[in-house]
Amino acid sequence: MRVMIADDAVLFREGLARVLTEAGFEVAAQAGDAGSLLAHVLRDPPDAVIVDIRMPPTHTAEGLDAARTLRERHPSVGVLVLSAHVEPHFALQLIESGAHGAGYLLKERVADLGELTDAVRRVAAGGLVVDPSVVAQLVGRKRTRSPLDELTERERDVLEVMAEGRSNQAISQRLYLSPKTVEAYVRSVFTKLGLQPGADDNRRVLAVLTYLRG
The missing domain is CATH 1.10.10.10 (Winged helix-like DNA-binding domain superfamily/Winged helix DNA-binding domain)
Structure with missing residues (x-):
């Protein structure tokens, strides 16, 4: 399975690429910002992309905006958004913008290789993935x-x-x-x-x- 990774933190991005490669994935491209990711996908669409929610230049929601664009332009590409914090409103926006092949996962889950690879495979197959911590917070309202x-x-x-x-x-x-x-x-x-x-x-x-x- 071919994946692309976008995260402005080089060490995190390289580490993620390494563990995915060792798990049998082909990391087709890496990017440090949303624009570069979109360009890579346009040239050679992968099965899935993993994108940080906050990236340059404003570090607000560039990753989420990129995810929406990918859902519109490349609906067959699964999108897994990673976030350092539980932000339920962003999770809902992502799901509502693309009701299949989309996921929202906390970065801490990356430490669990099985959970990470399962999430990537599920969004690539058109499934929906929501971090359990986000579900719990939304349900607690x-x-x-x-x-x-x-x-x-x-x-x-x-x-x-x-x-x-x-x-x-x-x-x-x-x-x-x-x-x-x-x-x-x-x-x-x-x-x-x-x-x-x-x-x-x-x-x-x-x-x-x-x-x-x-």
């Missing part, structure tokens, strides 16, 4: 009455794991439920949230957005 209030405790458990971008199989393993039981809970969640029958992938994304917005 005070809410007014919402469709989520109709869910049982177990249905909320299932939806919380789904919000991390996990498959039914992964939910089954995390919550120690049978695959058929998970399928039943997922169908019930869709029904209670008023998501009409259609492509399950789309309904999963809509369910997750409902959950994260509260």
Whole structure:
């Protein structure tokens, strides 16, 4: 799998490239700013890009802006945004701007090679990845009455794991439920949230957005 990395911190970028290479990925290009990343992708689109959320010149949200541009111009390229801090509003913006092949992960997760490589593969395959810490913070907000209030405790458990971008199989393993039981809970969640029958992938994304917005 081919990936590109954009981060203005040279040591972090080189270290990330090294661990990904050792894990079997091909690091096709590295960039120190968003403009260079977009140019690399335009010339030779990879399977996925990993981009820091704050880069030159303003160190605000250049990485997020680049992610939006990539979602528009290269929808087949997965985008994993890395952040040094839990910033839920940025995670929501990213997900809403591209409801598939997108992810938001804290930089501290890079230390867990398995979690990092899993996230890269999932966004490259069109999946959705949200850091568990971001999910927890969003879920902890005070809410007014919402469709989520109709869910049982177990249905909320299932939806919380789904919000991390996990498959039914992964939910089954995390919550120690049978695959058929998970399928039943997922169908019930869709029904209670008023998501009409259609492509399950789309309904999963809509369910997750409902959950994260509260």
